[in-house]
Amino acid sequence: MGSPIEIALRHRLWFLLAGLGVALAGVAAFQQLPVDAYPDIAAQSVWVVTTHPGRAPEEIERRVTIPIEIAMRGVPRVETVRSQTIFGLSLVQLIFEEGTETYWARQRVQERLAGIELPEGASADLAPVTSPCGEVLRYELTSDGTVDLMERRTINEWVVIPRLLRVPGVADVSNFGGLAKQYTVTVQPSKLVQHGVTIDDIVGAIQANNAAAGGSVLPRGSMSLVIRGSGLLESPAQIANIFIKSQGGAPLFLRDIAEVVPAPMARSSIYSKDRTDESVEGIVLLRRGENPSQVLQGVRQAIAELNEGELPAGVRIQPFYDRQHLVDNTLRTVAHSVSLGIVLVVLVLLLFLGRPSMATLIAVTIPFSLLFALVLMWLTDIPLGLLSIGAIDFGIIVDGAVIVGENIARRLGEATRCARERGSGSVSVAPVVLAAVREVQRPVVSSMLMVIAGYLPILALTSIEGLLFRPMAQTMVYALIGGLIFALLMVPVLATVLFRAGYHESSGRVAMAFQHGYARSLRWLMTHRWPVVATVAVALALVGGRVLPRLGTEFLPYLDEGPIWIKANFPEGTSLEQTAEFGKIIRLAVLEFPEVRFISAQTGRTEAWTEPFPPSRIEMMVGLEPPSSWSRFATKPQLVEALARRLRDEFPTTRFVFTQPIIDMVTQDTNGTSANLGVQFSGPDSDRLLDLARRTTSLLATIPGARDVNIEQEGPQAQLIIQPDRRQCARYGIRVEDVSRLIDVALGGAPVGTLYEGDRHFDIVVKLSSDSIASPRAIGRLLLNNSQGQPVPLAQIARIEIADGQTIITRENSRRILTARCDIVDRDSGSFVAEARERFEREIRPSLPEGYRVEWMGMFENLERATRHFALVIPAVVALIFVMLWITFASLRSAVLVLISIPLACIGGILALYVRHMPMSTSTGVGLAALFGISIMNGVLMVRCITAMREGGLPLEEAIVQGALQRLRAILIAAIVAIFGLLPASLATGLGSDVQRPLATVIVWGLFSSTLLTLFVIPVLYRVFRPTLRGSLLRKSD
Incomplete structure (x- = not known):
């Protein structure tokens, strides 16, 4: 066969048609793949959200949080249970x-x-199917001044949000700010006493007069009528006219003792933007796993429809944060780096191969391998993004095709010259092409397998680092497989089509020289081989012993998302309104910076699950102008430092944290803290935990490099x-339940019914007038009727006092926790954590x-986990590569000789990091792991060709020279196209280049040193090692 x-x-x-089919499938896959800037690196988690209005954190912890934690202990595959109670x-x-x-x-x-x-009164549900990376769009509901805050919030909740929720892929839309509408029945305590009415009488009357009924069906001749009793409240006037009781033969209505008005419920949030003190915001959350670009397109279309006619006059939706901006800018950076890399690769191929036809043939590997990879990405649900496509080195992808194509060109050129010398006008191309491919087939396959093996440590990564970098490794492996298929099957086929009349190689004087x-x-180097060996050994020792320890370590480089995220924590107990006033001062100060485009401030928390914060906290998103328009700051960190x-x-005295929105939410969700470093204490007593956390923050603040040092949880x-x-x-015949009901309803404003306005409905709340509950003394004068109907002041049956209580209670794995946190600046996290621990x-x-x-805990925890992973997996991969080399060469010395390419490659990568002031990170570790397999390829080609020359009967030194010369062009082309393929990424500075740049730097400069040392040091080391040949075909002159 x-x-x-x-x-x-x-x-x-048939094979050309198959290649065309792969290309068409790749185009179709590209149209279906989700597109995002970064992978979703949040942990797989489920949130149980329980609202219990009016209850203090201590009570909710005891009666809600702890029972839920206990019930969830047996849920399979759960790693950690965390809780927050406010x-x-x-x-x-x-x-x-x-x-x-x-x-x-979730099930x-x-x-x-x-x-x-x-x-009673507690309601539990699961949070929407989204993730911390799910905030894809924020908008402000603006008004021309004719629509107030309450009406705007009502429009947002009953018109805008339902429409946006119909967009496929939207998990939820949260409202922030505005005034939530309800109907308040405000009662004066003096009128209650005057008419002998209690709060329970009012509540009972409202509930008894707000009911509907059904009475089956009434036959009527050939027809039947459905019997329906309609007694639901539908207007404030109906509430005011509710009958309470008869008094002196006259009816007493609710309007006689209370005022019924639409009024805002107790506020938990204030939203402000730029110089507008109060407005209404909406936050669109993406369903996990959906395509952000497609969902955002649907959201923008829905917003346009709402603005064009569905909203009242004077009201408009103004988006101010759109994740598509990050996606577009990141992909623009990727496209620039990739396209420039491809152009450089093609130019290198033209320069070395001379003929455009051969250069074009090999360059076709790039689109083929990319489209092949897209098909497999679609099959394995890998989205398009910075690290899936942006980290592909198309120079490495074409290396197999370069080796095969260069050998075809050389053999076909030799055959053409021989035919011309014989006077024959034609060359039998197919046999020559077949022989040329067979000659390099085994080294190409084994080299590519070793390159793929170099990505195994990345494929085995777990947690955040795995979610971040595994897509890159998978995509690269897919592209390598596609490139290998093209090199071994499509290049020979295309060569027989393009070069039917033979191939004419041009060998210029420069190349010969x-x-x-x-x-x-x-x-000369082989004559002085021992000084060469000593020089290389010294270089390795210096790089490993002096340069590497000075690099420092961090988990990930700075990932620029665009906006700045500022968190401000004011003293505990600061009211919502006072915090918003402080926020106004902050907004105006930030707007003084011309680099700032907008500032959006969220004070407190929304009633939904998304923001569990106290009234003393503000979170602000600061949108920036394009960096090209900045005049005072060269980089974003410089601007952040000036703002700070x-x-x-x-x-x-305010605790500020400066970060970015996505990374803040992801790290908080995954690690339990958004800080670079968190020291988490757990134990039974909150006061002890607070003392330990305060002592730790004092210690951290004295360590150089610490910034934003504080306690994660509010005091x-x-x-x-x-x-x-x-x-x-x-003694007075009053139940504790009566006291609790007074607190719930009269003081807390618990809903006692619902008023329906068309398809909208609003709570009915009974409250005492604000002046009657303005102080603890006034609250003590509130009256409750005893069992004989006599009023008793609350102060006589209850102790009323002011005492400290918890603002927020955090727990992890059934223990209370408190976390001292800090960020690290102008210093690598590894040395900072080591000093802090000591x-x-x-x-x-x-x-x-x-x-x-x-x-x-914190970001450094991920670094330690990744370091431990690489320490275990990389030696195993190196051992695997060594076994593959041993099998390839059937020689232990040859295998060791080629394996030396790995440390030789590391010299350039590590020196480049040192020169560019880049610390070791997971990103650079990924680059080094990929470099291991890539650097092996040239060594395999060199050693195999030298060995073949020796097996052909040449003396040792002559075999080394001739073998190195024969593979010189192939190695140079393969190395230079690999270097140039990622060179633009290593020098990129655009949005999204931060995580790509260290990885590309390691590979580019590692390949540079590896190529130089492969061409000059490997032959010298071959002379030193003198590997044994298979079959012992050694000449005596050896």
Whole structure:
């Protein structure tokens, strides 16, 4: 039947059609693949969101959070359970093992949640199927001044959000700010006493007069009528006219003792933008796994339809943050780097191969391998992005085709010259092409397999680093497979089509002079081989012993997302309104910077699940003008530093954190802290935890490089506690439930009914007038009727006092936690953490109470995990490559000789990092791992060709020179196209280049040193090692 190459040459048309089919499939896959700037690196988690309005964190923790945590202990594949409990809200996060299917995990959690008995008034549900990377668009609902905040929020909740939720791929839309509409029944305590009415009487009357009924069907001749009782409240007037009781023979209506008006519910959030103090914001959340570009297109279309006619006059939706901006700019950077790399690769091929036809033939490998990779990406659900496509080195992809094409050109050129010398006008092309491909088939396949093996450590990465870099490795492997298929099957077929009349090689004087100079250099170096070996050994020792330790370490380079995310924490207990006033000062200060395009400020938290923060916290998104228009700052970090100085001068006691929106939410969700470093304490007593955290922040603040040092969770705040005196309650005949109901309804404004306005509905709330509950003393004067109907002041049956209570309670794996956090600037995280740990062990660890634990966490934790992973996997991969080399050469010495290419390649990569002031990171580690396999390729070609020359009978030194000369052009082309393929990425500075640049730097300069050392040092080392030949075909002169 023959080999695949022979089959391809016999059935050229079918193989060309198959190649065209792959190309068409790749185009179709490209149109279907989701497009995003960065992979979704958030952990697979499910959130249980429980609202319990009006309840303090301590009560919700005891009655809601802990029971949910207990119920979730048996859920399979759960790695960590975290919770946050604040006023009126409990959030329990279950983090599942990587690879857990989203809806399977939600089903398991829902099953356990259904069996939990929650207290009255508490409502639990699962958060939408989104991720911390899911915020794709933010908009402001603006008005020309004719529509107030309450009406705007109502329009957002009942018109805008329902329309956006119909867009395929939208998981949720959250409202922030504005005034939530409700109908408030405001009661004066004096009128209650005057008419002998209680709060319970009012609540009971409202509920009794807000009901609907159904009375089956009434037959009527040949027809039937459905009987329906319509008693639902539909207007404020109907509420006001509710009958309470008869008094002196006259009816007492609700309007006689209370005022019924539409009024805002108790506020938990204020949204501000630029110089507008209050507005309404919407946050669009992407369903996990959807295509952001397609979803955003649908959202923008829906917004356009709403603006064109569905919104009232004077109201418009103004998007101000669109993730497509990040996607477009990142892909623009990728496209620029990739296209420039491809152009450079083609130019190099033209320069070395001379003939445009051969250069074009080899260059076709690039689109073929890319389209082949796109098909496999579509099959394995890998989105298009910075690290999936942007990190492909098309120079490496074409290396196999370069070697095959260069050998075909050389052999076909020799055959053409021989035919011309014999006077024959034609050359039998197919046999020559077949022989040329067979000659390099084995080294090409083995080399490519070793290149693929170099990506195994990346494919085996887990957690954040795996989610970030695995798509790159998978895409690169797919492209390498496509390039190998093209090199071995399509290049021979196309060569027989393009060069039917033979191939005429041009060998210029410059090339000949270069070859002669290279041969002389090799002979001189072999004569002085021991100084060469010593020089290389010294270089390796210096790079490994002196340069590498000075690089420092970090998890990832700075990932520029575009906007700046500022978090400001004011003193605990600061009111929402006062915090918003502070926020106004911050906004105006930030807008003084001409580099700022907008600033959007969120004070407090939304009523939904997305922002579990107290009223004393502000989160601000700062949009920036294009960096090309900046005049005062060269880089974004410089601008951030200037903003930080300005705001800290204005608010010296406020805790500020400067970060970016996506990375902040992802790291908070995955690591439990958004900081570079977090020191997490767990134990039973909150006061002890607070003391440990404060001592640790004081320690961290003294270490050079620390910034934004504070405690992750807010501290205690003042609470007004009403504690019923059970003995006094019994004495007056009042139940504790009566006291709790007074607090719930009259003070807390708990909903007691619903008013329907068309397809909209709003809560009905009964509250006492604000002046009657303006102080603890006034609250103590509130009256409750005892069992005989006599009024009793609340102060006589309950203790009313102000005491500190928790603002937020955080837990992890059933233990309360508190975290000291800090970011690290102008210093690598590895040395900072090492110093912090050493001082902590010396100064704080000895006083750690029994039963308390400490855990070091944050971004550096990911670095340590990745480092441990590489320390285990890379030696195994090197051993695998060594076994493959041993099998390839059947010689231990040859295998060791080629393996030396790895440290030779590392010399250039590490020196480049040192010169460019780049620390070792997961990104550079990925580059080094990829470099291992790539650097082996040239060594395999060199050693195999030298060995073939020796097997042909040449003396050792002559075999080395002739073998090196024969592979000189192929090695130079393969190396230079690989270098030039990623050179633009190593020098890129655009949005999205931050994580790509260190990786490309390592590969480019590692290949540079590897190529030079392969051409000059490997032949010298071959002379030193003198590998044994298979079959012992050694000449005596050896």
